[in-house]
Every structure is written in C-alpha cells, then in structure tokens.
Amino acid sequence: MKKRRVLPIFLCAPLWAQDPLSLKEAVRLAFEKNQSIAASAASQQEAASKITEARNGFLPKLNYSESWARSDNPTVVFSSLLTQHQFTDQNFQIGPLNRPDFLNNFSSRLTADQSLYDAGKTKRAVRSTELAKDMASEDGRRVRMEVIADVVRSYCDALLGAEQLGVSVQAIRSAEADLTRAEAHRTAGMSTDVDVLSIRVHLAGVRERQIQRAADLDVARAALNDVLGLPLDAAHMLTTPLAPVALVEDSPDRYESSGATDRPEAREVKLATRLAENQAADARGNFRPEIGFHAAFEADRQRFYDRGGANWLASVELRWNLFNGFGDKARLDASQSALRRAEADEKRAGSSIRLQVLRAWADLRAAQQRIEVAQAAVAEAEESLRITQNRYEAGISTVTDLLRTETAVLEARTRRLAAVHDQRIAAAMLEMAAGALGVDSEVLN
Secondary structure, eight states: OOOOOOOOEEOSSOGGGOEEEOHHHHHHHHHHHOHHHHHHHHHHHHHHHHHHHHHGGGSOEEEEEEEEEEEOOHHHHHHHHHHTTOOOGGGGSHHHHHSOOOEEEEEEEEEEEEEEEOTTHHHHHHHHHHHHHHHHHHHHHHHHHHHHHHHHHHHHHHHHHHHHHHHHHHHHHHHHHHHHHHHHHHHTTSSOHHHHHHHHHHHHHHHHHHHHHHHHHHHHHHHHHHHHTSOTTOOEEEOSOOOOOOOOOSSSHHHHHHHHHHOHHHHHHHHHHHHHHHHHHHHHGGGSOEEEEEEEEEEEESSSSSSEEEEEEEEEEEEOOOOOTTHHHHHHHHHHHHHHHHHHHHHHHHHHHHHHHHHHHHHHHHHHHHHHHHHHHHHHHHHHHHHHHHHHHTTOSOHHHHHHHHHHHHHHHHHHHHHHHHHHHHHHHHHHHTTOOOTTOGGGO
16 A cells, blocks of 8 residues: 655744644644634633622722811801811800801711612622623633634645645656656657647646745745744644544534534523523613612811711611603613524524534535545546556657646646545534534544
8 A cells, every 4th residue: 555645844944943733733832822812811801800890789888088178158167066076155156157267177988888689780790790701701612613723724724735835846857757758759759849849838837836836835834823823934844644534423413413502602692692681680670679778987177186076877778760761661672672682593593503514514525525536536647647658658649648647647636635635624614513623623633
C-alpha cells in the first residue's frame, strides 16, 4: 500500500525558527489569544457582577451626611434652636423671634432604609440577572465552538494550500520531464517544434497555477494567525496531516438529539423564554403595594463640636401606585408580547438546529463519497499518465494525449485534496451543529 506523503507547512521562516503546531494545539492557543473569547469572558464576568448588584435590594441602605448652614431666617433659626436643644424663654420674645441674629447649624445625619415588602421585585431582579448570567455562559460556549470551527477551517485551508502547492510543484516537474522528452524527440527527428511549443505552453500554465497557489497559501497562513490571535506573519510548522476523518455514526439521529439539548443556541432560547416570563411577572408587580422601613439619627450643633443636641426617627411607610398614566399597563402588555416572541423563537430554534445538523451530515457524507471517487480517479489518472508517457516515448501517442493526461492527473489530485479538506470541515461543522465541538473532539486529531 502506498504511504501518503505529509507535507508540513513552513511559514516564511527558517525551520529552526518555527514551532510545531498541531490542530489541537492551535485550538488551545486560540483560547488563550483570540479576542472574541476574551470579550466573551468579560461579558460573563459582567453578568456575574450584576447578580451581586441585584441582591443589594435585600440589604439595608445606610447613608451618612454632614452639612453646615448659616441663616437669619426666622423659621430656620427657630427650628435649628429646637433641634440643637438650645431654645430658651428669651427666644419667645417678639423682637428676637421676628428678627433673629445669624445662627450656625452643623448637622450630622445617619439614615437607614430597609425594604420590608417590594412585591417580589428584588427577587425577580436577582432571577433576571441569574438567567442573564446563564445566557452569557451559553453564549461563551457558542463563541468557543465558533472559534474552534474557525481554527479548523483556517488550519485546513493552510494545509490544503500547501498540498495544492506541492501538487503544482509535482506537475511542473512532470511537465519539465515531458519537455525534455519532446526536445529529445525533436533532436532525433521523431517530432516537430509543435510538440515542444505545446508542452512549453502547458508548462507556463502550470507555473501560473503554482504562483496563484503560493499567493493563496500566504493568505491562508495569515488567516490562521488572525484566528489564533497572533501577528499575521507568525511562523508555524503545521503537523496535523490533511487526512479524512473516520465516520462513526451511520445516521444523523444522535446528532439531532444532541443538538436539541446541548447546542448553546437551544439553551439560550429556553433561558430567554424564562427571562421573558420573569420580566412579565415583574411588570405585574408594579400594581402591588410596597412597604419600607426608615430610621434616622441626627445631631445638630451651633459649633462643630458642642452646643447641640441629637434626635432620632423611625417610621414605616406603605406606597401603592394607584395610577401611573397607563404606563404600567403598557409595560405589562409589552412584557407579554416579549414572552410570546421568546416562545416562538424557542420553537423556531429547534427546527433550525435540526436543519443545520441535516445539512452538515449531508455535506459530510457527500465529501466522504467524493474522497472515494477522487482516490480512484487519482490512481487511474496516474496509471494513464504512466502509460501515455511510455507510448509517447515510443512515438505511439501524440503530445496532445500526453498533455491531456498530465492535466487529468493534476485535476484529479486537486479534487481529492479539496474533498479531504471539505470532509474535515464538514465533520467539525456537524460536531458544532450537535453542540459537541470542543478541545477534545475527535475531529481535531
């Protein structure tokens, strides 16, 4: 059995300056460097912080204030003297009472407010932030799977570019050997300049294809580095060969079932429905009363450190919104509409996920069949080329036959590489559609 040649990729640097990079290592590197994953992690941290913020509604609010005022307003002076515990009989005299002197008031105030009943608003606010955190976590899973898929695609694109460049190099060598044969035949008088010129034209076309393949490879290398979060000119030696992935399942049923339960998008729409339900309940809570407790301790002084007194206050307050200009009713209607939309999105997501699984499964099976057909075509084309070269050497075949078989070999090899490339990417897309694509997935081996 003929062993398959593995063509490593050298990215614009000497071999000693490059680090080997397998597909799994590339995925792990992307997890460290890719900015989409960094942004997703920051979103999850933000969502976690909002849970703590929402829970503050269960705790009392303490505030301290310090103020100074100076006035000769009769009402202000009168009340300040009372709170400072400095009021005397002389302050009842009509003259000082109507035209008091300026009075300083240094006030220190400590207040405490505690919600006793808020119609469940704080509880629902905490629940909303917890659901938002779960949604951010699922969105993070989706981003990670998308990054893995992008790495697989870019890595395989770079492998395909290198392999196709290698095929072009082989085609050039074969065309150059044909040119040598044609020139020898012309020298021996067995052919004319037409054969030599025809092969030179064919060789020029193959060299043009090699130039384009080299340019495509440079772009593929830069795209891989972009996904990895590295400088676009970073150098690697890619070690995972461009080989087909073994198929385990004969049916997409398991993938459909997995996608319906494990896919981040499926979980996100379910969480979105629960969040909409919670927000609708919160809108209904606006029609219920709230009860709060308030306490205050105050010290008022004529001088900052003395000549003053202290007092305290404790109160319980009931607040009930009886009419709010139909704003609460409109908010309730909007929340119920949002709930219906979330429920519709959840139903639609299930069908969409199943369709994506079926499409990825079909692409994978088609690519597998293309590989089998292309492998047979490569073997047949190579054998046909060998026979044609021998017949041309013997003067039996024409240069047209030779060039046609040369082109057939090049196209057959190119089609096989493209089929293997598509099969590996389709396998990754199937794992992603099923919600199972991760750093330990078999498709990364």
